[in-house]
Amino acid sequence: MRRSTIPIGLLSLAIMLCACRKNPPSPSAPKSTAYGSAIIESSGGKQIAAAGTTLPQPVVVLVNDDQGTAVTGALVEFRGPAGVSFDPPAGLTDSSGQFSTNVSLGSQAGRYQIRASTMTKSQKTAELRVEEIALDYQQVLGRQLNDQYCSRCHDPESTPERVSNYDNLEIKPHPFTEGDTLNKISDADLLAIINHGGPALNRSPLMAPYGYTLSKSDIQALISYIRIVSDPPYQAFGEVYAQK
Amino acid sequence: MQSPQDKPYSLWHKLFGDPIRAFGVVSLLFLMSLAIAPAKNHFSEWRHYQKSYLRMIRGRGDAVTLQRHFRGGIQQIWLPELGAVDRCITCHVGQKEASLVDVSTQPYRRHPVIPHSSDQFGCVICHRGQGAATTVEEAHRSTLAWEQPLVPARYIESSCGQCHRAALTGTPQLNQGRALLTRYGCVHCHTVKLPDGSTMNATDDPPSLSHIADKTTREWIFAWLKDPRAYAASATMPNFLLKDEDGRDISAFLMANSTPVRGATIPIGSAAQRSAPDPQAGASLYGESFCASCHAVQNAAGNLVGGDIGPELTRVGSKVKPHWLQAWIRNPRIYDPHTAMSHYRFNDQQAAVLTGFLRSKTDSDLLANVHLDPPTPEQIAHGKTLVTEYGCASCHEISGIKKPEKFAPELTRIGSKPISLLIFIPGMQHTLPDYIVNKIKQPRAFGTGLKMPQYSFNPGQVDALTTALLSFTDQAQTMPSALTVPAMAVSNYQPAGKAGQLMNDLACFSCHTINGRGGDMAPDLTLEGSAVQRKWLDDFLKNPNTLRPALIRRMPKFNLTDAEIATLSDYIMTVYQTPTFDRDSMPDSGYPSAQVEQGRQLFYSRYACQSCHIIDPKVDKGYIGPTLIQVGSRLNAAWIYHWLRNPQGLRPGTTEPNRNMSEEDARALTAFMMSQKGSGKQEAAKKR
Numbered sequence: 001m002r003r004s005t006i007p008i009g010l011l012s013l014a015i016m017l018c019a020c021r022k023n024p025p026s027p028s029a030p031k032s033t034a035y036g037s038a039i040i041e042s043s044g045g046k047q048i049a050a051a052g053t054t055l056p057q058p059v060v061v062l063v064n065d066d067q068g069t070a071v072t073g074a075l076v077e078f079r080g081p082a083g084v085s086f087d088p089p090a091g092l093t094d095s096s097g098q099f100s101t102n103v104s105l106g107s108q109a110g111r112y113q114i115r116a117s118t119m120t121k122s123q124k125t126a127e128l129r130v131e132e133i134a135l136d137y138q139q140v141l142g143r144q145l146n147d148q149y150c151s152r153c154h155d156p157e158s159t160p161e162r163v164s165n166y167d168n169l170e171i172k173p174h175p176f177t178e179g180d181t182l183n184k185i186s187d188a189d190l191l192a193i194i195n196h197g198g199p200a201l202n203r204s205p206l207m208a209p210y211g212y213t214l215s216k217s218d219i220q221a222l223i224s225y226i227r228i229v230s231d232p233p234y235q236a237f238g239e240v241y242a243q244k
Numbered sequence: 245m246q247s248p249q250d251k252p253y254s255l256w257h258k259l260f261g262d263p264i265r266a267f268g269v270v271s272l273l274f275l276m277s278l279a280i281a282p283a284k285n286h287f288s289e290w291r292h293y294q295k296s297y298l299r300m301i302r303g304r305g306d307a308v309t310l311q312r313h314f315r316g317g318i319q320q321i322w323l324p325e326l327g328a329v330d331r332c333i334t335c336h337v338g339q340k341e342a343s344l345v346d347v348s349t350q351p352y353r354r355h356p357v358i359p360h361s362s363d364q365f366g367c368v369i370c371h372r373g374q375g376a377a378t379t380v381e382e383a384h385r386s387t388l389a390w391e392q393p394l395v396p397a398r399y400i401e402s403s404c405g406q407c408h409r410a411a412l413t414g415t416p417q418l419n420q421g422r423a424l425l426t427r428y429g430c431v432h433c434h435t436v437k438l439p440d441g442s443t444m445n446a447t448d449d450p451p452s453l454s455h456i457a458d459k460t461t462r463e464w465i466f467a468w469l470k471d472p473r474a475y476a477a478s479a480t481m482p483n484f485l486l487k488d489e490d491g492r493d494i495s496a497f498l499m500a501n502s503t504p505v506r507g508a509t510i511p512i513g514s515a516a517q518r519s520a521p522d523p524q525a526g527a528s529l530y531g532e533s534f535c536a537s538c539h540a541v542q543n544a545a546g547n548l549v550g551g552d553i554g555p556e557l558t559r560v561g562s563k564v565k566p567h568w569l570q571a572w573i574r575n576p577r578i579y580d581p582h583t584a585m586s587h588y589r590f591n592d593q594q595a596a597v598l599t600g601f602l603r604s605k606t607d608s609d610l611l612a613n614v615h616l617d618p619p620t621p622e623q624i625a626h627g628k629t630l631v632t633e634y635g636c637a638s639c640h641e642i643s644g645i646k647k648p649e650k651f652a653p654e655l656t657r658i659g660s661k662p663i664s665l666l667i668f669i670p671g672m673q674h675t676l677p678d679y680i681v682n683k684i685k686q687p688r689a690f691g692t693g694l695k696m697p698q699y700s701f702n703p704g705q706v707d708a709l710t711t712a713l714l715s716f717t718d719q720a721q722t723m724p725s726a727l728t729v730p731a732m733a734v735s736n737y738q739p740a741g742k743a744g745q746l747m748n749d750l751a752c753f754s755c756h757t758i759n760g761r762g763g764d765m766a767p768d769l770t771l772e773g774s775a776v777q778r779k780w781l782d783d784f785l786k787n788p789n790t791l792r793p794a795l796i797r798r799m800p801k802f803n804l805t806d807a808e809i810a811t812l813s814d815y816i817m818t819v820y821q822t823p824t825f826d827r828d829s830m831p832d833s834g835y836p837s838a839q840v841e842q843g844r845q846l847f848y849s850r851y852a853c854q855s856c857h858i859i860d861p862k863v864d865k866g867y868i869g870p871t872l873i874q875v876g877s878r879l880n881a882a883w884i885y886h887w888l889r890n891p892q893g894l895r896p897g898t899t900e901p902n903r904n905m906s907e908e909d910a911r912a913l914t915a916f917m918m919s920q921k922g923s924g925k926q927e928a929a930k931k932r
Contacts, residue, residue, distance in 0.1 A: 050417065052397025054703045087703075102703050107397030108348060109356060136356035141414035149899060152868050153855070163794035168865035169855055206855035212902035213892065217359070221414075224357070 030092050033073035035121040036063035039128045042098055048143065048229065051134040052083075052107045060100040061116045061128055063093045070097020080114035083107055109136035111233060133228055142225025145218055146176070149210065171204040179230035187223055194219045289379050290318065293335040297352055306343045313341065318378060321366045325724065328366035330375035332383065336367075359414075369719070370403035371395060386675075391662050395714065398707055399677055402659065405715030407723055409440065409731035421712025423447075424705055428480050432639045433652035439721050440730060448480055449584060452641035457502035458509050458579065459568045463614040465495040468563075473700060475563065475610060476556040478540060478548055482697035485688065490630055496619030497627025501644060508579040509567035526601020529594060534800040537765070538585070538754070541605070551765070551797055553584055553754055561606035570599040577749060584754040589803035634695055652696070659717035667691070680710045735760030743815030750802055758820065765797055768895060773820035774827050775883045778813060785809045791870040793858070822894065830881035835915035843916025846909055853913075856900075859920060869900060874922040885914045 044059030063074040076099040077090040083106020093099045105112050112134060117127045135143060146154075151162075154173045158164035166173065174181050185193075192200050194214070198207030210219065227234040260266040285291070294316055301310040320331040335351040338344040339362070344354040355362070368375040373394040377383040386393040395402060401418040411419040425431055426447040436444040456465070464475075469491045472479035486494070530536070535557075540550035542558040550556075564572075571578065573595045576585045590598065619627075628645075635651040636642060658680070666679050669689050682689070684706050687696035701709065737759040739747050747753070753762035756769045772781075786809060788799040804812075821827060847853045856868040859875070875884075886893070888910040891900040905913075 050398075050401075052400065053417065054398070054707055056704055104398065108353065110348075137414055138357045140416065144413045144416060149901075152899075160796055163867055165856070165867045168867055205849070205852045208852070208855070208901045209903065210901050212904045220357075 030075065030090075032075035032119060033092065034071050035065075036071035036074045036093075036097075036118055037066045037120050037126060038064045039076065039116055039118050039126045040064065041128060041130055042100075044100070044103075045130040046132070046231075048133045048135060049105055050140050051105060051109045051136055054102055054104045055132060058100040058102050059114070059116070059130060059132075060098050061130075062097050063099070063118050063126075064097065072097060074118050076116055076118050078103075078114060078116050081106065081112060084112055084114060086114075103132065105132060105134040109134050109139060109228070111228075135225070135228060138221045138224045139228050141218070142221040142223070145214065145222050146225055149214070150176070150222070153206075169204075169206055171206055173204070173207065176226045176229050177231045179232045179234060182226060182230055183232070183234045190223050190226065191219055194222060290334045293351055294337060297337045300347075300352060301338075309343070310338070310341060320376075321362060323364075323366050326366060326369060326727075328368055328375055330362075330366040330368050331378055332367040332371075332373075332375060333362070334378065335380075369406075370400065372403075386663060391664070392660075393675060396677060399711045399714050402711045402714035405712065406717055406720035407727055408729045409438065410729060417708050417711050418715065420705070421708035421710070424701075424709050425712055428482075428699065429639050430655075430709075433635060435650065435654045435656065436716060437654070437656040438731070439723065439728070442734075445734075446639075448639075449582070450481075450639040452580065453498055453502070453636075454641055454643040455502055455505045455508065455579065457499050458504055458565070459572075460563050460565060462495045462499045462616055463611045464563045465498055466491045466614050466616060467610055469494055475559055475607075477542060477546075477558070478552065478556045482699045484634060484695075484697045492616055493619070493623045493627035494630050494636075495616070495627070496623045497625075497631060498642070500619065500624045501628070501642065503643065505579055508571055509565065510571045510574070511567060522597065523601060523604060526597050526604070529598050530601055532801065533588060533598075534798045537797040537800065553763070553765070557602065557605060559605060559607040559610055561603040562608075562610045564602075566599060566603055569602060570595050573598050584751055586751040586754070586800065586802060587749045588800070589805070591803075655713060656716055657718055657721065659714040660719070677710055677714060680713050681706055684709055733760070737761040739815065739819070741815070743811050746808060746811055755799075766799065769816070769820055771820060771822045771894060773817045774822045774825070775879055777832070777878060777880060778817055780878045781813045781816060782809055785812060793871060794867045824893075825882055825886050827880050827882055830885060830914065832876070832881055832918060833921070835918060839912050839915040840919045841916075843912035843914070843919075846913050847916055850909070851903060851905075851913070859917075872917060872920065874920055876918040876921040879917070881914050881918050884917050885910050888913055 040062050042060035042062045044055065044057050047055045047057060047059075049055045059078075061076060063071045063076060065071050070093070072093055072095050074093045074097075075090065076093060078086040078101055079089075080086070080103070085104045087102045087104070089101070091099055091101070099116075103114060110133075112132045114130050114132060115127055116130065117125050120126050153165045153169060154175055156164055156166040156175055158166075166175075176182065182190075189201055193203060193207065195209060195211035197209035198204040200209070214222070258265075259269045294314075298311070298314065301307050301314075304310065314337060317334075318331055319333045319337075320329055321333065322329050333339060336353075336355075338347065338352045339355040341354050344352060347353055366375065367373075371394050372392050373383050374387075374390040374392070375383075377390070381387065382390065384394050401415040404412060404415045405418045405422070408415070411422070425436070426444060429446045429448045429450065431444045431446050432450075438444060468475050468481075469484065469486055470488075471483055472481040473483070536550040538551040538553035539555065539557045540548040540552060541556065543549050548556065560569075568579070573588070573590055574592075575587050576583045577587055631637070631642065631645060632648075635648050637645040637647050638651050659676075661676060663674060663676060663679075666674075666676070667690060668674055668679060669682060669686075672678050672682055683696075684699065684701060686698075688694050688698065738744060739758070752758070752769075755763045755766040757764060758769045760770075776784075785802075785804055788801055790798050847859065853859070853872075854864040854866050856866040857870070857872045858864040858866055859872040861873060883894075887900075888903070888905050889907075890902055891898050892902060
């Protein structure tokens, strides 16, 4: 009897689980009316958002044929690691050959690689990989502090609303995406530079000390942000990747 | 008798045929039933998770530490004052292990770094769910006995909002959601009582409709009602999805109901005709007056350029009546005494030029298909009924119609609303966050006869609003006050006397904050009297020049008279002082040249001030801080000195870092900066 309860219990558990599972979204994907040969990114890659939230801009991809002209009506499908959702997950390219989708990242911070694919004429799959970054609480805080204190000098991109000071500096600061350099600086050294200013580690005197302005946890939040936006990715011991 | 009935009989006989056999079988059954409880325990989910955690860490380099930290059995965090019994850590065994940073499978991920410890607050207070449960299903999802499932990660900042009533740096989404609730006027119709007893107030300022016939035409009202976004891409008024007849009748009622304001329109007379519309002069006056600091205009690429304090002006020529516009530009306070717009002292000529320029901003498509016949009394009466039904008076002042009370459901505890009380649209997930999202996205889909209008929020705004709404929970209302962080007190500071009237007339508070009241576009003026020199302030009010070269939003020139400038300067210099130091405690000039030279050295080498400031325009390029060219004629020495010692002490949150400067260095730098004076003529030449 005991033996039989286990399979019966398992069976009923399985049935219950199946019953409880949310109806998987049955994507009534439209039929492809045309086929391209390549899929490229128009915009929306390398975006940064808090874990679990929707990216600020949609991800837009473009389907081209072998002449390089845009293809209308090609079916594009988006896939991503667990936790990533797309709205809509699939659809046909519009008259300019583009398809755009809103992407929500998973609940774990890290880098997410999402894939957009389309079928070519020869029934092969053309695929595009786009990377997006999800931030945890500390990194969200770091990003806010970066916007207030750091980005005016460290971000070379200048807009009329927010003019960058980067070009005005004789010794150029490192943009935080510059992984080649920043990944070689240890956390302790970054902390020292932010805390005591550039000259503390024989670096640019134009970098002011922030140790009397920011708390230690603020600076750690900043470092955590600098690490996650770095390109190529920062790989400390045991660095986490949401996408394996 | 050989029949199938024999078989059960024989089985019964085999088991219970004689007393000893029956006793044995019953004992066996009894024993087995006794075993059910330990077996259930043995095969419980949490035991399974703990076993596989131990298997997972076995091969790791940090296995010994992790094993030492591991404690088997049901673990719980018990916090009587919060009513929390959270057993989540029974399965989420590694949530505190910093070295598990590479683990991405649940339930073994380490918890991301946050400012609070789970020992102090538990888990459920932020994540919701059922803390005492020991199965995955009961802990995370809503069950018959427990309705509150986990809050999805995308709305997790809502939990911060239960205790933190002021804006937090680390919760941008929550801050945005709260701002949207007030900015888009949600709280005009929906009451939100905050846990501190106050009521959430709207920050938008919907115009009064009592005198609307002075301002615009019935055709424009119709077009606007049909689709506010067709007129202005930045419209905060939602779309009520009105039928054509309803738009016709509401516009008829509003026009018929409107009463004229004396002086709100002036006949376009000689002044306007004299200045035959010169678009160039109008455009440059528009630019010189920095209208774009508050008003946006859509450019050719479809992007809005300009501020969002005032309404968008892309198609303003299709909206306003020229008589009204000219009077408004002359003095907006006649039509609307509480407008955020400044009363510029324009003369007739200037007002006519600006009116001509703005009238040229038209869109022929907007009113092309609007043809309205003169209204009948029935239509007007029907329009009044509609205005009452749709609650227009919740936001707008309309003479003869009272602001409705409790027009829409109260949202004070929306974040804890039981799912059993919600109505869902077919096909949507049955959770509270999904309900809120869909209510914002498609309010009219929830039934017929619903009045909530259609907003045009983007996905990020919808998520932000949902986050803010989910923070209005039962728990937030009952949280012990020792655990809450109160919101910043709302200030209704009002400067006194003639200067106070003048400041209201110029709408200084639309951009500047003083004593906690006002906008954030321009610097806080609470301590301005301690900071600047009187002569500079007079000159600045006469002809404001920019101190921050990179900014495109600037202080406009109000064309003030000398008497008005004197009134303002007197008031600012006398009243807006810091109690921490005496403005005149350090001299404006006469510092020894050695000290000035030492200051120069410190400025350029040790403190590298030139990375953010310009003191010599030929050499320096720093674009972040205000320019320091001729700073010795602008700021007070004592202010510079105390600012250098601790910038955040004088203006909390300012970007300039505290350099922990010694007294001596600060004095030398002050001496150097005070030496930077220019003759008035040079100064004027450089500002050009």
